[in-house]
Amino acid sequence: GEDVEQSLFLSVREGDSSVINCTYTDSSSTYLYWYKQEPGAGLQLLTYIFSNMDMKQDQRLTVLLNKKDKHLSLRIADTQTGDSAIYFCAESPPGTYKYIFGTGTRLKVLA
């Protein structure tokens, strides 16, 4: 089936690292994406990784990709209260205009 899976909730203390995990479905997906959604807002693209990469780092964000296991993770270093939001991973299989989104992980940062 076309299910991208994520855990529903994650709670961390301010200053700790957060790791949000995702399992995707199509090993031929060229790009894999991470989006952030704040309350009442649309989705904001955080970062994305090309499928021939294992890791991508962008300031406090690190994306790890394990193609063999179809596993994607997003690590947020030094998590701040402003990072509290819902995080979605997504893939876009080749040969289609569609994007498939996970159910989202709600990150709560405790002060």
Add this chain to the structure above:
Amino acid sequence: DGGITQSPKYLFRKEGQNVTLSCEQNLNHDAMYWYRQDPGQGLRLIYYSQIVNDFQKGDIAEGYSVSREKKESFPLTVTSAQKNPTAFYLCASSTRDRGINQPQHFGDGTRLSIL
């Protein structure tokens, strides 16, 4: 600045009424999308359009209709046939580079409620 504009931000529908949600983009993207988001859930695809004057049904198209007369605009009509329209509606657009889908850009959403 380029982006996607959705309007209105809040919309109320009476029983038996059709309502139209607006989505405009100035990113020069060919593809546009409508998603529905229910509380605590992910995004479900309603309709998408790859090019002007063409569109395809997504996973939950029943009770909705769209048009794509201009590249910049992709309005969504929620018809009276949609019995449970209360949700957050998101519009998105994207382009392709050498046949590969580039990241989607999203509007700020429209929250639709029943009166």
